[in-house]
Amino acid sequence: MEKKLAFNTGSSVVTRRCQVCNSEKLEPIIFLGYMPPVNQMHPIGSVPDEQPSYPAQVVSCQNCSLVQLGLTVDPKILFPYEYPYTSSTTKILRDNFAELYQECSKIIKLGKDDLVIDIGSNDGNLLSNFTKHKVLGITPEEIGKLAIEKGIPTIIDYFTTKVAEQVIKEHGKAKIVTATNVFAHIENINQITEDVVSLLADDGVFISESHYLKPLVETLQYDTVYHEHLRYYSLHSLKFLLEKHGLEVFHAKGIPTHGGSIRVYAARKGTYKAKDTVKKMLDAEKKTILDRKKLKEFKERVVMSKLELYSLLKDIKAEGKRIYGISAPSRASTLINYVGIDDGIVDAVMEIKGSHKIGRYVPGTLIPVLEESALYEDQPEYALVFSWHIADELIPKIRSKGFKGKFIVPLPRPRIV
Numbered sequence: 442m443e444k445k446l447a448f449n450t451g452s453s454v455v456t457r458r459c460q461v462c463n464s465e466k467l468e469p470i471i472f473l474g475y476m477p478p479v480n481q482m483h484p485i486g487s488v489p490d491e492q493p494s495y496p497a498q499v500v501s502c503q504n505c506s507l508v509q510l511g512l513t514v515d516p517k518i519l520f521p522y523e524y525p526y527t528s529s530t531t532k533i534l535r536d537n538f539a540e541l542y543q544e545c546s547k548i549i550k551l552g553k554d555d556l557v558i559d560i561g562s563n564d565g566n567l568l569s570n571f572t573k574h575k576v577l578g579i580t581p582e583e584i585g586k587l588a589i590e591k592g593i594p595t596i597i598d599y600f601t602t603k604v605a606e607q608v609i610k611e612h613g614k615a616k617i618v619t620a621t622n623v624f625a626h627i628e629n630i631n632q633i634t635e636d637v638v639s640l641l642a643d644d645g646v647f648i649s650e651s652h653y654l655k656p657l658v659e660t661l662q663y664d665t666v667y668h669e670h671l672r673y674y675s676l677h678s679l680k681f682l683l684e685k686h687g688l689e690v691f692h693a694k695g696i697p698t699h700g701g702s703i704r705v706y707a708a709r710k711g712t713y714k715a716k717d718t719v720k721k722m723l724d725a726e727k728k729t730i731l732d733r734k735k736l737k738e739f740k741e742r743v744v745m746s747k748l749e750l751y752s753l754l755k756d757i758k759a760e761g762k763r764i765y766g767i768s769a770p771s772r773a774s775t776l777i778n779y780v781g782i783d784d785g786i787v788d789a790v791m792e793i794k795g796s797h798k799i800g801r802y803v804p805g806t807l808i809p810v811l812e813e814s815a816l817y818e819d820q821p822e823y824a825l826v827f828s829w830h831i832a833d834e835l836i837p838k839i840r841s842k843g844f845k846g847k848f849i850v851p852l853p854r855p856r857i858v
């Protein structure tokens with residue numbers, strides 16, 4: 442059956458069959474309600490008008506175990522050309538890509554004429570580590586121009602079959618293809634995987650990094666559920682997908698980015714000897730996220746966490762204290778809309794100078810996003826850390842800049858620091 446795609450429809454498509462294996466056996470895990478698109482932020486002072494919102498239900502495939510979103514929104518709505526996300530701004534990401542380079546140059550024999558292609562290359566953060574080799578970035582965002590300025594050849598376009606064919610014609614096949622934090626985002630995942638395989642030289646290696654379902658479930662990262670993230674991978678579901686397209690996973694490990702991700706190495710069957718990391722990770726998943734009971738408990742724990750946060754905020758507001766939010770990443774939008782935080786609870790959300798989000802409202806609310814200096818001038822009694830997954834990096838920094846109040850870390854269980 443031909444699958445209806447959301448791309449270019451200006452609308453959305455309900456997931457009635459598994460995005461990878463086409464099975465109809467999809468079991469609901471949790472429904473977070475209707476969410477506004479996280480990149481549509483209205484200017485401060487504008488009167489609320491009609492806005493789209495999309496249901497956010499997470500479902501699990503009983504056939505291939507893929508956990509996925511129950512709805513696909515047209516990527517043109519979610520990723521406008523001026524999509525402002527720059528990956529180099531996060532230290533954890535920069536360190537991770539440096540470590541990726543160290544690791545893969547030990548595993549893969551990489552010559553100076555070997556081509557490394559990064560899909561979803563953004564501002565060239567990953568490829569900037571591969572300067573001793575031939576590199577090529579592919580990214581749909583305008584930010585790709587920054588990479589070009591840094592000397593990293595970049596195709597500014599969506600990764601499609603046509604683009605893959607063009608790349609092979611002009612640059613040849615690749616020794617390494619990387620896709621970090623994009624494998625969950627692209628709609629037609631089987632086609633994309635097929636196109637990745639077509640880019641690989643016979644002994645080529647595909648390295649993917651995706652947000653990992655295990656920490657998501659264990660540390661209640663329901664706030665990473667938004668419409669950009671169509672799939673929440675386990676090693677089981679990634680292995681299923683890659684094997685379907687003739688690739689064999691030969692190494693896998695957990696990495697710290699985005700609150701916990703998974704890095705997977707795959708190549709054509711038999712090219713590389715499988716490390717024992719693969720079996721170990723698969724075994725660990727069987728006892729946790731593959732257990733349907735554990736997924737059911739996840740929902741119960743998320744609900745309790747929401748109520749606890751709400752109750753904590755209620756006590757603070759009852760004392761007449763002020764709460765400012767710290768940083769407005771996409772995940773803040775999910776947390777705010779799911780928990781039901783409005784501008785009566787959180788006065789404003791802080792972003793660092795230069796952020797394009799400053800001067801706008803958090804999606805679905807009238808909470809203004811202001812420059813960080815407001816936090817130090819106004820000294821609210823509490824700061825709610827929406828980037829809680831990097832709280833350890835963030836809190837000392839904000840403290841050293843002179844904030845005297847207390848911090849609220851909202852997840853996994855709300856706590857005051």
Ligand SMILES: [Zn+2]
Nearest residue numbers: 459462502505
């Ligand atoms: Zn499936």
